Amino acid sequence: MTLLTKFNQAVDHPDAGRLLLRCVLGVLMLFHGFFKLTHGVSWIAPILAAHHLPSVLAYGAYIGEVVAPICIILGLFARLAGLVYAVNMVFAVVLIAGANFWTTTDVGAWGLETEALYLFGGLLVMLLGPGKYSISKA
Known part of the structure; x- marks a missing residue:
C-alpha cells in the first residue's frame, strides 16, 4: 500500500467534512447576524428602496x-x-457589494471573494446535506 493510499484512507471522513463546513459557514455568518441583532436592519431599507424593493425585506437578514x-x-x-x-448572499451582492464585481483588491483578490465563498458554501450545504453528525438525518 502506498503512502498516498494510506493518507487517503486516513482522511476519508466525508461526514466530518460536512460538519466542519456547516460549523465554519454557520459561525462566520452568525457574526453578521449578531451585528444585525444588535444594530437592527433599518439601514437596509433605503438600499432596498433604491432598488424598488419593499423595506420589509430587510427583516429577511435575520432569517438569512x-x-x-x-x-x-x-x-x-x-x-x-x-x-x-445562499439567497441571502445573492441579495447582499445585488444590493451592496455588486459594484465590486469587476474589481480586485490591493493583493489581487476578487472584490467579491468573501461573498462568493459564503454563497457557494451555502449551495454546498444544500447539495451535500447535513451528514450523519446532525440533528436531522433528512
Missing part, C-alpha cells in the same frame, strides 16, 4: 444571517437553510 446559520450548524433542515443562506 441568524436562523439559517443556526440551522446549518445544527444540521436541522440543513439543505433548506443552505439555500436560504
